Amino acid sequence: MKQSDPIFRLDGVTRRYGNLTALDSIDFTAEDNSYISLLGPSGSGKTSLLRVIAGFEAPDSGRIWFQGRDITDLPAHERGIGFVFQNFALFPHLTIFENVAFGLRNGAINPPEAEIIQRVKETIEMVGLTGLEDRNPDQISGGQKQRVALARSLVMQPKLVLLDEPLGALDANLRERMQTELRTIRERLDVTFLHVTGSETEALAMGDKVAVLDSGRIVQFGTPEEIYDAPIISDVALFLNRFNLFDGTLKDGVFHGAFGSVPVSGARANETDVYAIRYDRTQIFDTGSTDLPGPALPARYLASEYLGSSIVFLFETEDNKTVEVDHHLSLGEPRDLEVGRDYVLSWSPEQAIVFGKELAR
Template sequence: MTQSEPIFRLEGVTRRYDDLTALDGIDFVAEDNSYIALLGPSGSGKTCLLRVIAGFEKPDEGRIWFQGRDITDLPAHERGIGFVFQNFALFPHLTIFENVAFGLRNGAVKVAEKDITERVTSAIEMVGLTGLEDRSPDQISGGQKQRVALARSLVLQPRLVLLDEPLGALDANLRNRMQIELRAIRERLDVTFLHVTGSETEALAMGDHVAVLDQGQIVQYGTPDAIYDSPAISDVALFLNRFNLFDGRLSGGTFEGPFGSIPVADARPNNSDVYAIRYDRTRIFDKDAVDLPGPALPVRYLASEYLGSSIVFLFETEDHKTVEVDHHLSLGEPRDLTVGENYTLSWDPAQAIVFGKETAR
């Protein structure tokens, strides 16, 4: 992939509230013309980061560069960065048309009335709301409000649009449809979207790149498959919600966990010893099975959840930790399990990821 000119760059951006550090020296470079998903649990500082980039808040330290210009001290209304709010923040007293036209009418650059009508009409058409121009925001649905909010930002032709959990207020069906549409709209306009979300599925599905934010720091940045396949630290694996994580102790190339001691080839540096195996790589065996592919984890079967293309089985270990197994139905019918019975879980140790304080051999 060719590296294009960065659209924006963060240098050691730090933001503190009293004794809470929301952003802790963030360095980040975003490629132009891409869809970047910013994934983080609530409280990780992701909304704060967006607000700092938009200019609603000032960083305590660090610089922000946008299109090669230092904008750290520029007020929000002079930055030319689009922002789509989670609650859409439409102007309740203006029609849809006037909402979209707001930036053209009230911005620093004077736009002729004829151009306003033309640009607003085409922006409304782009988000598929033609015919609703004269409605007021309380007369349209959540998904339509989302589109108005988007059109309102895009009509100003920004190079960068920040989206703060834009799908959070929509129901599941609409969310899926808007995911596809957001991507399509972005590709048509050659603009960079920075999309903040707390949903790992959303981040992995939408981002060309995903940045994982944890405790005010970007702990991993990469393509969705790179992040999915090889989380950098155990916390990333935890947010992805795709891994069974076991605490234990790593020493001398051996990991000691609830499944006994197993040799470990290599480990990633982490602040605790954690053994991770993906839900869909974990397999179910009888209690006394002998031909296991790897370590044996004794568990009790709790319940299953049918997801259409796969079934998720929930188990409980002896120390009452829930373990999930994701069985994709294309791999054949799942076995029948009896609730409350004991089984053994196992996996190919080569597919596990081990995080350790001491980086093993």
């Protein structure tokens, strides 16, 4: 298989549970040797998609291709695809060594014992667990359990590893460290990771590419920068949790909203009219300021939240909408604001993203 060939492809994959359509005619192609984040809200179909690719569930329609062959009807154990479960799914009565060796000892290939020992030792060393081989899962930390679950998959030498919210059970510090380790391990092995998460921060940090899943459909696929800077529909902007979104009316190239009427040079097709501006592109001005870069949105200051590298300021508009302003500390100290005082929020109109229903007709 050439490096540029896809590692897997989905052709019209649909999965239903009674009257619920979890996956709705999905077409998707993933490149070999890549890290793909699959981002979506709860109930969007993320785990169903992984289970269909892995072979734990069969699609109601559509075909699944892996390394150039149709695997739709192959059982899971014959697909050569690794799976890391959200809850680790370790065997509590087995040692770390035997947990990692389980697939080799009980699989279809059944290699010689000397090869099993060698592969397990190498994999345990690669994930940083050397010295813990004789412990049981209840004797190690959550982060170490995650590494065991990953090692158990990697020891089988798959070309594709599916990770179902692998960092969800870890605390914040460990989650950040494991993000780096997962990327390093993937690059070392030249395999493809498909990493499911409900966290927009995690998805953008981890993936070479990000697929956004909503209501059983992949609505956008691109680099983290493309997803972050140019969400294709308002639902993606909403789920990224980085945009202030304003309802209004787009008509004849002008958007009418809570901040007045603003000319729009371009808009994107959408089910409703929505105006979006990123938190970090929204600026704070005193009431009565005349040097605004664009629209004027009156708002009352509520509170701030310190996030380490930035501070988020929370405001409330006259129609009781909460608006956020993100000030990155690399830009200097933030200004002092008085709780309960009125300010004006503004931004450069060319940095806004406008979505219009008239374009979707």
